[in-house]
Structure formats: structure tokens, C-alpha cells
Amino acid sequence: MPHILVVDDDREIRDLLGKFLGQHELRVTTAADGVEMKKALEDWNIDLIVLDLMLPGDDGLTLCRNLRAESDIPVIMLTAMGEDVDRIVGLEMGADDYIAKPFNPRELLARIKSVLRRAQAMPDRGAKPEGTAAGFAGWRLDMDKRELHAQDGVLVPLSGGEYDLLAVFISHPGRVLSRDQLLDLARGREAQPFDRSIDVQVSRLRRKIEDDPKEPSLIKTVRSGGYMFTPAVKFEGGENR
Amino acid sequence: MPHILVVDDDREIRDLLGKFLGQHELRVTTAADGVEMKKALEDWNIDLIVLDLMLPGDDGLTLCRNLRAESDIPVIMLTAMGEDVDRIVGLEMGADDYIAKPFNPRELLARIKSVLRRAQAMPDRGAKPEGTAAGFAGWRLDMDKRELHAQDGVLVPLSGGEYDLLAVFISHPGRVLSRDQLLDLARGREAQPFDRSIDVQVSRLRRKIEDDPKEPSLIKTVRSGGYMFTPAVKFEGGENR
């Protein structure tokens, strides 16, 4: 599920977008500065950035150029005025698309879909530098086929949701992920008042990938914090990050 | 040098574009009707199509959909009005970009460059001069004869609908396609309230192309999302990268 980062100072716009993009992973931030941006790009697996040009100063364009230079994540630019100059400069600066405010939300959604479609079909674009497979402790997760193989190559059947959850864990190793984050990242929805679905899903996943689900070694629970995936940090040989 | 095909009834526009793009090392040809289109795509090595929506009837959209389903050549749409409906429909129909007339030629150029840049980085996009055939996991789909051949060359009989569906899947590898999209792309109709026809058709197709229909490896189902075609990229030895 695509993760979208919206950078905009206008709360109204952010809310509007949030509403229309509900079906996607959506991160909204006012973070105009590079520091928070970088963090956001790491924490969440951002696939697409919707960037408001009208940030203080001409940070918008600079930011866009930096993003393009560093991350190669697709960018859609918003701007208040539909002046040709702006849009041309923007496109030449590397933005993947451009929309002038005020815009029709449905149009933005359509463009987002379009850009994501392209990025997905293009191997070397998007925020997923990893290949088509990720491994941990002898296991192999085939990202193409959405399949998990055990050490001996035997296919371990995972439901779609279990795969999504595991994929999230794998892309955030050694980091504590709150239930909210997991729910958001793996399911793309908000937590409800007494939502235990993540607990249950973790339980189901453990049953399939842990040697002893009662004594989990891969997915640790962090009381009052969430869960943490720790691949192969087993013994002292411990190479890690 | 990239070849660009401009499809527009308006001679004035064609001349303008031809003149404008001509001086930018872009070869421009014009063709008005659908018949000529097909010929043009075969005769010349078209890398990009600039398509005017305002063709008689809604041929523009239909044409765009067909192009996207079959050829996978990038499309930029032109339209007379900046009507939201048009542009949304267009983008959802698979166009890669959109510009409203009257447009600034420099903007069109910027967008053309942008699209070409993307297409270049994307292996399976862009003009395909010869083979009207696509392959996946040892299979070969003959687009001319609308026939599917197995690894050993044996012809696997597909019904027309099955072929259409498979063709849509093949032209959108690794992308989740909703039932609505599939219905639209493969059948060209709208979904009805409790429409399960896609499910059934997928089931029928799986029966013919999957080793084990119970454990599909080519056409994955994405719960509450749709289906995804993943051309088997199996590295059994599971080593490098």
C-alpha cells in the first residue's frame, strides 16, 4: 500500500487531502525543514510526496530539488497560482506532476494514482531500494510473490494481512513500532478506541514464524510500547547496524 | 531520437506542435483516425503519443484505453477545456499526463521530456517495434493471434474473455488492479451492485495457467483490493543480489 507524505502549511488542505486519500497510507506534516523530512522518509516508507510550493521563502523548490537529488521519490507539486513559469520551473526541477490550487480533490487523487502507477512499474524509482526479496534468520520473504519461505525452502502460507504485517516489521528492523503505527502501516487505517486487532494479528503471525510462540525470538513485545522485530541479533556474533 | 505521434484533428495544432517539437530533435508525425494509428505504431517506432481527447464521439478515451491495454506506450492527453471530469477520467484511463488547451508549448515540451525520462528508465514501457508477443514465466502470449502457448509450445485454448483479462494483467504486472479496473479494462463495462464476474473469470483463468490454482503464483488476490499479476521471477538458487 502506497505511503504518501503531504507537506503543506494549510490545515484545510491537509484535512481535505486526508479525507480523499483515506484509502492510501497518508502522512501529513507541516515539516518544511529538511530534518523532520528526512526522519519522516525513514520512519515511514514514503512512496510519494505531495509538496506545497508556497512554503516560506522558496524552500519549496529547493526542497523539491534536494528530494529529487537524494531520494528519487516521486513528487507532486501544489502551488497557489497557475502561472506557467512556476509549473515549468517545477517540472524541470524534477517534479513528477503539478497541480494548481484551488484544485479538484478527485483530480489530485487521479494524478496520485497515475504517478504511483508509474513509480510502481519502474524498478529504480520509489522508496523501495530493497530487491524483490528480504531475508531474516534463514527465512526468505519474496516481495514479488508475497510469499514466505522457511530455511528449507518450504513455503509457509501467510494470509495477506500476515504478509503485510511481516513486511512492515522487516522494513523497520530493531525499531519499536506502536500499535498505531503498525495498524497504519500494515492496514492503512486508524485505530479505534479498543482496537486489539494488531495484537491478534501478531499472535497469528508468531504462531507461524516463531519456533516457540510462547517465547518469541523474532517479534518481541515491548510493554506499553508496541512490538519490535529483531532479526538474527541472536548471539555475540551480532553483526548489526 | 524519440519519435512522437501527435493525434489531433486540428491541423493548426498539429502544425504548431510539429514546428515546435521539430526544432527540439523530436520527430513528429500526425495521424487522425484510429486506422492510421495502428499502422503508424507499427511502421514507426513511436515512443510517445500526444492524443487529443476532442475526437469525434468519445473515441479519444476509448483510444487511450485501448492503447494502454495493448501497447503500453506513454500517452499525453490534450483537451480543449480544462474540465475536471475529462482530465480525471483521462488520467484514470491510464494517460501518463494531461494538458489543457490552450497550452504553453514550453510546458508541453517539459512534460514530454518528463514522460520520456520515465519511460526510458522503465524497461517494459515504450514502443515495442516487432514482437506483438509478451511472455511470462515461460509462457508466450501471441497478441496477433490472441493465442497462449505453454512452455513446450502447446497451445492453451483461451476464450476471448480469458485472453482479454490475461492481456490486461500482462500489461500491468506487479500492480494491484481493482475489480472495477479489471472490469473496465478487460470488458469495458461498469460494475453492477453485486458483480462477481471478475472473480469467476479469474478463477477460470487460473485453472488454465496456474500450476496449482489453489496456490496461485501468477495471479494473486489482494483482499479488499483486487488482483495482482506477478510474472514469476523465480531465483530458485536464492543466492545473489
Added chain:
DNA sequence: AAATTTGGTAACGAAATGTAACAGGCCGGG
């Protein structure tokens, strides 16, 4: 130690999916 909070998971049910069976439409050969 009792009370409270937090996590694990079995069980239930709603929703989504797979697919067999049925039916209507279309087409080519009598």
C-alpha cells in the same frame, strides 16, 4: 498483596473470496 493495566489468544461472526452449477445469449452446422 490487592488492584489495575497490559498482553495473549480462543472463539465468534461479518465480510471477502473461490468456485460449482445454472441460465441466457450467440453462433455455426444441419
Added chain:
DNA sequence: CCCGGCCTGTTACATTTCGTTACCAAATTT
């Protein structure tokens, strides 16, 4: 024009998936 096959949409039912709830245990607090 009729008949018998395909093809494909619809329906019905089985199965799977996943969120919710409930209850228990472990951890933490008071």
C-alpha cells in the same frame, strides 16, 4: 429455422480472512 456447443454473467454455498469480544495471565502499580 432449429439444435447443440461454447461463453459468460448470476447465484448459491463453502471457505478463508480478519476484526471484535471475552477471559485469563503476566506485569506493574498502589
